[in-house]
Amino acid sequence: xxxxxxxxxxxxxxxxxxxxxxxxxxxxxxxxxxxxxxxxxxxxxxxxxxxxxxxxxxxxxxxxxxxxxxxxxxxxxxxxxxxxxxxxxxxxxxxxxxxxxxxxxxxxxxxxxxxxxxxxxxxxxxxxxxxxxxxxxxxxxxxxxxxxxxxxxxxxxxxxxxxxxxxxxxxxxxxxxxxxxxxxxxxxxxxxxxxxxxxxxxxxxxxxxxxxxxxxxxxxx
Amino acid sequence: xxxxxxxxxxxxxxxxxxxxxxxxxxxxxxxxxxxxxxxxxxxxxxxxxxxxxxxxxxxxxxxxxxxxxxxxxxxxxxxxxxxxxxxxxxxxxxxxxxxxxxxxxxxxxxxxxxxxxxxxxxxxxxxxxxxxxxxxxxxxxxxxxxxxxxxxxxxxxxxxxxxxxxxxxxxxxxxxxxxxxxxxxxxxxxxxxxxxxxxxxxxxxxxxxxxxxxxx
Numbered sequence: 001x002x003x004x005x006x007x008x009x010x011x012x013x014x015x016x017x018x019x020x021x022x023x024x025x026x027x028x029x030x031x032x033x034x035x036x037x038x039x040x041x042x043x044x045x046x047x048x049x050x051x052x053x054x055x056x057x058x059x060x061x062x063x064x065x066x067x068x069x070x071x072x073x074x075x076x077x078x079x080x081x082x083x084x085x086x087x088x089x090x091x092x093x094x095x096x097x098x099x100x101x102x103x104x105x106x107x108x109x110x111x112x113x114x115x116x117x118x119x120x121x122x123x124x125x126x127x128x129x130x131x132x133x134x135x136x137x138x139x140x141x142x143x144x145x146x147x148x149x150x151x152x153x154x155x156x157x158x159x160x161x162x163x164x165x166x167x168x169x170x171x172x173x174x175x176x177x178x179x180x181x182x183x184x185x186x187x188x189x190x191x192x193x194x195x196x197x198x199x200x201x202x203x204x205x206x207x208x209x210x211x212x213x214x215x216x217x218x219x220x221x
Numbered sequence: 222x223x224x225x226x227x228x229x230x231x232x233x234x235x236x237x238x239x240x241x242x243x244x245x246x247x248x249x250x251x252x253x254x255x256x257x258x259x260x261x262x263x264x265x266x267x268x269x270x271x272x273x274x275x276x277x278x279x280x281x282x283x284x285x286x287x288x289x290x291x292x293x294x295x296x297x298x299x300x301x302x303x304x305x306x307x308x309x310x311x312x313x314x315x316x317x318x319x320x321x322x323x324x325x326x327x328x329x330x331x332x333x334x335x336x337x338x339x340x341x342x343x344x345x346x347x348x349x350x351x352x353x354x355x356x357x358x359x360x361x362x363x364x365x366x367x368x369x370x371x372x373x374x375x376x377x378x379x380x381x382x383x384x385x386x387x388x389x390x391x392x393x394x395x396x397x398x399x400x401x402x403x404x405x406x407x408x409x410x411x412x413x414x415x416x417x418x419x420x421x422x423x424x425x426x427x428x429x430x431x432x433x434x435x436x437x
Contacts, residue, residue: 006325010314017313017355078309085274086327087299093326221277 007096025066044121051120052181066105091209106138129184136197143204153219222407223378233282252408260431266414301379308368316352342374361388
């Protein structure tokens with residue numbers, strides 16, 4: 001367990017030294033979502049209808065964008081190889097990296113969601129549901145992304161390939177995330193969709209680190 | 222320190238990229254001995270080191286560590302350190318932070334022993350003067366010293382070193398020789414792929430010349 005914290009600490013420290021790179025996915029998310037009031041219609045009633053789709057497609061794309069940086073630097077300088085050779089469970093080390101990755105690229109999306117919501121005409125009563133949904137959903141996206149990033153380690157410029165591998169797996173997250181958001185905006189209870197998102201997250205937490213570890217082992221060969 | 226370490230490799234066969242890189246290779250090493258791998262470029266020095274570390278799968282062959290056959294490399298990994306062509310350092314962290322994290326990742330130990338080992342390693346390689354600067358600003362030779370400090374601080378019996386003398390000046394090469402010598406004194410085992418004269422006492426040194434495997 002303590003190695004997970006060691007990795008977490010290391011990755012957060014590294015991110016702190018390189019803030020600009022870390023903020024890119026967040027900036028992407030904000031810009032893309034804010035393009036809709038400009039490009040589609042400034043009418044809040046109409047924006048409110050497409051808000052769930054806009055928020056979740058943008059969140060999905062932002063997490064794909066962040067994916068590339070997950071293992072790339074560590075693979076390039078040989079750190080990933082040292083992880084494999086550390087005598088510690090590789091799945092635990094990669095889990096630590098994924099948690100750090102989520103804290104830096106997933107959680108901020110949920111934090112800025114209320115601001116985006118205002119621009120898209122989302123009533124403030126819907127915000128708690130949306131934030132919950134994004135928190136749960138982005139964890140799954142980071143975990144699924146770790147598998148994709150691991151599988152494309154050996155591929156040069158594998159960013160697009162990783163996205164292609166990962167997007168189909170992320171469809172359930174998109175469906176239930178958008179559903180939870182839609183229900184929240186309509187004033188209904190999003191509980192059902194949130195439970196399913198939570199279930200997907202638990203599934204990801206248990207299986208994704210193992211799959212990512214297997215992929216990375218092949219990748220460093 | 223590592224009195225009972227011994228390593229035996231037999232019938233070692235590695236097949237990569239539709240080519241037999243190593244075939245029918247064998248050697249054994251006891252505590253306090255160093256194996257120097259020599260051979261032309263492409264003769265499989267790096268592949269041999271990486272396959273012993275379990276990074277590259279072997280087609281066939283047996284590896285015995287401490288007289289026990291190794292099937293699951295996870296157990297061997299706790300006993301070995303592999304230093305490749307390029308030192309595995311993070312450019313944005315300082316030398317000291319790099320060594321700290323590298324040692325911490327290898328297992329939970331008390332913070333005090335961790336710090337003591339890191340400091341001892343940095344001091345031994347003469348890096349105290351520059352180890353607080355970001356690795357980005359260090360020269361290639363200084364980075365290698367930081368990597369040696371980590372290697373020493375791991376405190377594992379088996380060292381696998383790929384071209385360890387690259388980028389080192391005369392003083393650095395002498396340091397490398399001393400580090401290997403001290404490691405062998407402690408009962409460790411070193412396998413190093415280098416053409417550099419390691420300057421070790423003859424009774425400690427074995428040489429293995431690798432040749433390109435002919436297609437057959």
